[in-house]
Amino acid sequence: MSSLKTSVSKDMLRPTGRVVGIIKRNWRPYCGMLSKSQIKEARRHLFTPADRRIPRIRIETRQADTLEGQRIIVAIDGWPRNSRYPNGHFVKNLGSAGDKETETEVLLLEHDVPHQAFSQAVLSFLPKMPWSITEEDMKHREDLRHLTVCSVDPPGCTDIDDALHCREIGNGNLEVGVHIADVSHFIRPGNALDEESVKRGTTVYLCEKRIDMVPELLSSNLCSLRSNVDRLAFSCIWEMNHKAEILKTRFTKSIINSKASLTYAEAQMRIDSATMNDDITLSLRGLNKLAKILKKKRIENGALTLASPEVRFHMDSETHDPIDLQTKELKETNSMVEEFMLLANISVAQKIYDEFPEFALLRKHPAPPPSNYDILVKAAKSKNLEIKTDSAKALAESLDKAESPTFPYLNTLLRILTTRCMMQAVYFCSGMDNDFHHYGLASPIYTHFTSPIRRYADIIVHRLLAVAIGADSTYPELTDKHKLAEMCKNLNYRHKMAQYAQRASVAFHTQLFFKTKGVVNEDAYILFVRKNAIVVLIPKYGLEGTVFFEEKDKPTPKLEYNSEVPSLTVEDTIFHVFDKVKVNIMLDDSNIQHQKMRMVLVEPKVRPKIPRTILSFINVKNHHVVKWKFNPEEKT
Structure with a gap:
């Protein structure tokens, strides 16, 4: 009796309440x-x-x-x-509804992405064309046009933020430079152009359009580090030895003239070529060599390499409908560029924090709470693998070891699952926080400096760095930690919404793609098991979907869910995380407003335990009488 009393009183202690009034409505159109x-x-x-x-x-x-x-x-x-x-x-x-332009407009509005045309007030602060670099612009700036600088980007990229160079210097060491578009030269604090950029916070990349953070004259022209034109840059230059150890670091506003705008594939071809030995190629080879050492060091330090199944659509040149889908292939040169961007971001973060410990704009990635990893640890255990999660280094090392000779894709699946356990990385003001650590990169300090054309955070970082090196003057808002913290809040929101809008755009284009395909049969892997469904990933399309076992107007199969293993038993068939299955994928457009991809299990076949002698039965459910008829000739 007493135990019953205890349970009742515990239940009654649960905090409860009721709404008595609404202070502010959060309505929007x-x-x-x-x-x-x-x-x-x-x-x-x-x-x-x-x-x-x-x-x-x-x-x-x-x-x-x-x-x-x-x-x-x-x-x-x-x-x-x-x-x-x-x-x-x-x-x-x-x-x-269903029209491409209309649906794009809807997803931008629903994710609160500012996408209206730039106003005249904003455009009035752009430089007058034709524009050229003046004597005044050269003040506090170093002329680096003699260097063999080049950029490496995805094909068709017009907003080129960054360029690189590498050369041997007299003492046998290497000079390596990361040159970033000097956007803060054109966007001055407090004017209409600056206010519009901070409101937008980030450029949003949809499947076939880009919503720019800054007007096109800057994003695709004056700030874009295109080849064979003089451009203003902010450079981070290191002296390194051949072991990729940094001996000296310096920052300077500069003027550069890029010698080549290469795609990742073109840069890779040059590095691998047996006959090419020009300055650009030698610079790329030097960078690639150092990048490999830097990456190795970073990984030894505990940085995580996580996988995400990203896909790209190939569009029909006339209709602009998606006609093909392919998973993004990453080359060595992708990694090369990434290593130097990370290094520049870390170097700049340290510099602005040393100068302005109270109001540096930094980026942190919190360590996930241990419970976040439960699903990953259990999933690995079901395949007799151990994943350690007590530190990023332990996690990285156990992921590297988690290989299966009979199941090569398993490691990728584990990394995809690890991504789902992570926290969101966020911008913050150093004077308002004391945890700076970036868990994923295993770096004690980090910021964003390398993409000022498409991220507003980088513009603030450029302004702080310019003040730190005496190349520009400060202004009140830049040294107000409360205002900076407020700005970080908006930037974090804008980045999150941009991410959601990008995903929604991929989902919509996936639906367009499957509209013409009909039913497609594909291999899939189970990512999660739920109480009445399995969540599967189809590597070919980078597509994720849920296969439900309880369907409306169909007899409910016997389901047993085991959260410890984790597994789901449907009738006599057991499903574990990472099992390979076959599914039919089709577009369900029965609800025009909420079209979705539908997945139906094909293999293994789930066989209901129904005596063959039963030809029909009546199921009374929700006060409806439904009559089922089974054909004894059917195998399922």
């Missing part, structure tokens, strides 16, 4: 579709928002016939206490 009233010539209709968390909204309109099948924007006016739905009004018609 919502995208969605009209659910037209069935009553003839009715003026009151319901609007269904695209965001499933938002209730339907009652609106009045005479245009219901023309708005049917369209994506529209509705704003909420109020929510009467006695009403099931809020009241709102029609704002704007975005276009037909």
Whole structure:
């Protein structure tokens, strides 16, 4: 009796409450579709928002016939206490549902991505064309046009932020330079151009369009480090020995003239060529050699190498519809560029923190709480592998060892799963925090310096660095830690929303791709098991989806979920994490507003335990009588 009493009183101690008033409404304009009233010539209709968390909204309109099948924007006016739905009004018609332009507009609005054209006030602060470098621009700047600088980027890249050089110097050591577009030269604190850039926070890359953070004149022209033109840069230059140890570091505003704009493939071809020995190629070989040493050191230090199944769409040149999908292939040169960008970011972080310990803008990656790793540890254990998670180094080392000769893809799956255990990396102000560590990179300090064309955080870092080296003057907001902390909050939000918008764009293009494909049969691997489903990854398409075992209007199979192993038993078939299965992938467009990819298990076949003699039975569920008929000739 006493134990019962205890459990009751414990339950009663759970904090409970009720809403007594709403201080501030967090309403915004919502995208969605009209659910037209069935009553003839009715003026009151319901609007269904695209965001499933938002209730339907009652609106009045005479245009219901023309708005049917369209994506529209509705704003909420109020929510009467006695009403099931809020009241709102029609704002704007975005276009037909399913249309590519319309859906792109919807995903930008729903993820709060500022994407309107730049205003005249913003454009008025751009340099007048034709633009050239003046004597005034050369003040506090070093002329580095004689150096063999080149950039390495993805094909078709027009916003080139960074360029590199490497050469031997007299004492047998190497001089290595990372040259970053000097965007802060063109965007001055507090003007309309600066305010618009900080509001946008980041450039957003969708499948076939880019929402620039700064106007095109800067992003694709004056700040882009294109080849054979003079450009203003901010350079981080190291003297290194052949073991990639840094002997000296210096920072300087500069003027450079890039000798080549290469793609990753072109740079790789030069490095590998037996006949090419020109200055650009020699510089690339030197960089590549050092990058390999730097990467090895970083990994020995405990940095994580995590996998994500990224895909690229190949578009039809006329219709711009996706016609092919391929997983991104990473070359040695991708890694080469990445190593020097990381090194520059770390060097700059240390410099601005030494100068401004109270208001350096830094980036940290918190260590995940140990419970985050449960799923990873259990999944590895089910394959007789041990993953240690007490430190980033232990995790990195156990991931490296987690190989299976009979299942080469297992290591990639483990790394993908590890990514899901991670925390989000965030910007912060050094004077408002005391944990600076970047867990994923195993670095005690880190910031963003190398992409000022597409990230506003880097512009602030450039301004701090310029003040630190006496190349520019400070201004009040730059040394106000509260204002910087507020700005970091906005930047973190913008980065998160950009990420979500990018994912939504990939999801939409995936749907377009499968629209013309019909049903596709593919190999998949189980990433997670749930209580009534399995989550699978299809490597060929970098696509993830859920296979449900409980379906509407079908008899429910016997399900047993074991969270310890983890596994799910469906009838007599057991599913473990990382098992290989075959699925049919198809587009489910039954709900035009929420089209989704549907996955159905093909192999292994789940056989229901049903006596062959039973030809039919009646299932009473939710007060509906459903009649099932089984054919004894069928194998399933």
